[in-house]
Amino acid sequence: MNPSRRTSRWTSKGAVHALLAIAALYSVLPLIWLLTSSTKNVGDFSTTSAFELGDWNLVGNLRDLFAEEDGVFLHWIRNSLLYAGVGAVLGALICAACGYAIAKLDFPGRRALFAVTLAGVLVPTTALALPLYLMATELRVVDTFWAVFIPLLTNPFGVYLARAYAEAAVPDEVIEASRMDGAGELRTFFTVALPMMRPGVVTILLFQFVGIWNNFFLPLVMLTDPKLFPMTLGLFQWSSRVGQFPQYNPLVITGSLLAVLPLIIAFVVLQRQWRSGLAAGSVK
Amino acid sequence: MTLATPPPTSRRSRRSRLAPLLLAAPFALLLTGTVLVPIGYALYLSLFTERLSGLGFDGPSDVFVWFANYADVLGDENFRDSVGNVARYALLHVPLMLGGALVLALLLDGATVRLRQLWSLAVFLPYAVPGVIAGLIWAYLYSPGIGPLNDLLPFDPLGSDGVLPSIVNMATWQWLGYNMIIFYTALRTVPRDVLEASTVDGAGPIRTALAVKVPMIRPTVFVALVFTVIGSLQLFTEPLVLRSFSSSVTSTWTPSLYVYEAAFISNDYGRAAAASLLLAVACALLSALVMRLSTRRSR
Numbered sequence: 001m002n003p004s005r006r007t008s009r010w011t012s013k014g015a016v017h018a019l020l021a022i023a024a025l026y027s028v029l030p031l032i033w034l035l036t037s038s039t040k041n042v043g044d045f046s047t048t049s050a051f052e053l054g055d056w057n058l059v060g061n062l063r064d065l066f067a068e069e070d071g072v073f074l075h076w077i078r079n080s081l082l083y084a085g086v087g088a089v090l091g092a093l094i095c096a097a098c099g100y101a102i103a104k105l106d107f108p109g110r111r112a113l114f115a116v117t118l119a120g121v122l123v124p125t126t127a128l129a130l131p132l133y134l135m136a137t138e139l140r141v142v143d144t145f146w147a148v149f150i151p152l153l154t155n156p157f158g159v160y161l162a163r164a165y166a167e168a169a170v171p172d173e174v175i176e177a178s179r180m181d182g183a184g185e186l187r188t189f190f191t192v193a194l195p196m197m198r199p200g201v202v203t204i205l206l207f208q209f210v211g212i213w214n215n216f217f218l219p220l221v222m223l224t225d226p227k228l229f230p231m232t233l234g235l236f237q238w239s240s241r242v243g244q245f246p247q248y249n250p251l252v253i254t255g256s257l258l259a260v261l262p263l264i265i266a267f268v269v270l271q272r273q274w275r276s277g278l279a280a281g282s283v284k
Numbered sequence: 285m286t287l288a289t290p291p292p293t294s295r296r297s298r299r300s301r302l303a304p305l306l307l308a309a310p311f312a313l314l315l316t317g318t319v320l321v322p323i324g325y326a327l328y329l330s331l332f333t334e335r336l337s338g339l340g341f342d343g344p345s346d347v348f349v350w351f352a353n354y355a356d357v358l359g360d361e362n363f364r365d366s367v368g369n370v371a372r373y374a375l376l377h378v379p380l381m382l383g384g385a386l387v388l389a390l391l392l393d394g395a396t397v398r399l400r401q402l403w404s405l406a407v408f409l410p411y412a413v414p415g416v417i418a419g420l421i422w423a424y425l426y427s428p429g430i431g432p433l434n435d436l437l438p439f440d441p442l443g444s445d446g447v448l449p450s451i452v453n454m455a456t457w458q459w460l461g462y463n464m465i466i467f468y469t470a471l472r473t474v475p476r477d478v479l480e481a482s483t484v485d486g487a488g489p490i491r492t493a494l495a496v497k498v499p500m501i502r503p504t505v506f507v508a509l510v511f512t513v514i515g516s517l518q519l520f521t522e523p524l525v526l527r528s529f530s531s532s533v534t535s536t537w538t539p540s541l542y543v544y545e546a547a548f549i550s551n552d553y554g555r556a557a558a559a560s561l562l563l564a565v566a567c568a569l570l571s572a573l574v575m576r577l578s579t580r581r582s583r
Binding site for chain 1: 301303304305306307308310311312314315317318319320321322323325326329384387388391392394396397398401403405406407408409410411412413414415416417418420421422423424425431457460461465466469489510514517518520521524525528529539540543544547548553556557560561563564567568571
């Protein structure tokens with residue numbers, strides 16, 4: 001290798017790392033701002049500069065946050081966990097079962113179901129909100145847990161992914177062997193196929209969790225009782241008051257930090273799982 | 285591959301015919317109840333309008349108006365402005381975000397990068413931030429006296445000219461890392477001997493990236509493109525959050541905001557349903573167009 005080639009590679013290595021560092025800073029600095037700002041009281045918030053630390057007031061902010069409106073924030077945390085946690089586990093299981101059935105079993109309407117599922121991926125959620133709201137009104141479930149929970153269970157893209165994982169990860173011979181051993185179809189799915197699809201199902205679960213945790217439009221449309229709000233809707237409602245009442249600023253910011261932290265921790269801890277799951281999905 | 289061999293006994297055969305249906309039924313029911321029926325209902329609603337009958341003593345009644353709601357929406361200046369806003373938004377956001385994600389993925393895929401996992405995780409983290417929270421963080425960063433950006437930028441990020449790039453930035457920040465990871469995982473599946481062959485032929489790293497790597501992950505890029513375009517058309521949360529901080533965002537700034545305004549503020553369900561369906565049709569047409577382009581180009 002000639003020397004000029006080596007220098008150019010060395011400098012380009014520096015440039016590559018510089019670009020990556022810029023992208024990382026761009027991504028992380030707003031989150032650091034959230035962290036430093038949640039330690040400031042109302043006064044410091046408007047007088048200190050953005051990334052400067054004020055007097056340490058995180059504990060006071062947290063106390064105010066949980067005291068506001070008789071502790072409604074605790075309800076929001078519980079609701080978000082219920083909608084996203086139960087919704088993601090149940091939703092991922094439903095996706096896995098349907099994806100497996102489409103990939104590996106024969107039943108009438110199999111192709112049609114897959115075609116409609118693909119079309120369902122493309123239907124925008126904002127187009128569904130109004131008819132869902134009116135249907136919920138007819139069924140008298142508007143402003144209840146179910147009006148938000150049930151529509152968010154539906155995840156056509158999850159079925160699409162589950163089908164790809166089932167095709168790739170569950171060999172036909174294994175299903176055949178399980179049948180030979182006398183296991184029924186349902187038993188074969190739960191004890192043989194589902195464990196083989198696990199990395200893919202965990203990925204669907206994680207991304208459905210994020211999707212529901214982040215969802216905002218449907219609760220905005222369906223809910224009026226603050227005790228049923230997820231964190232996103234509650235914090236949005238508080239944020240619409242900050243123009244008039246600056247004392248809501250620390251509440252909104254500290255609440256936002258609490259809404260973001262669990263997801264960041266989940267992604268860091270489960271890195272290996274979702275990275276391999278995404279890889280398996282993108283091969284298809 | 286399908287397993288259709290009939291099992292030996294009749295009891296088994298009945299069970300094995302029922303089981304696939306049981307596995308597929310929960311999702312099929314959900315899809316019907318929360319997607320298909322609502323779309324059909326929206327179609328029905330979009331053909332009616334609420335009018336006061338006679339002297340109005342009987343209360344309002346629904347009148348079949350054919351496509352009058354669609355004509356109303358398409359003739360509404362606010363709706364046309366909202367379409368213009370998302371179009372300008374998409375023209376900035378789509379190339380910036382996908383181009384940036386592709387460049388970062390190619391850089392990560394280059395052999396000499398240290399701490400690959402750490403870089404990609406850092407850029408990915410904003411994906412974990414809910415749209416509302418991302419909107420709030422950036423709204424504060426843009427606010428004069430609170431965030432640094434108002435002083436650093438040559439324009440007012442919350443002013444009438446600055447609000448579009450501000451919203452583009454919010455969405456780009458959120459989705460850059462997610463798409464980067466998707467592209468990066470796809471790049472890892474490019475066979476290494478193909479890359480070696482390209483190097484042996486004398487192609488440098490940039491030439492290899494453009495002529496070998498990008499064409500090989502083209503399907504992945506097109507899928508990401510479809511999702512980004514659909515997402516752009518549905519833009520809702522970021523502008524709604526900014527409305528508390530800036531008077532430059534109107535109540536009908538995007539088509540989704542227009543639907544929300546028509547349905548839940550004006551209570552004009554017919555017009556809202558017509559606008560919803562126009563949005564859905566636009567999404568379907570655009571994704572069909574992108575998919576068609578992708579199959580033609582990979583031939």
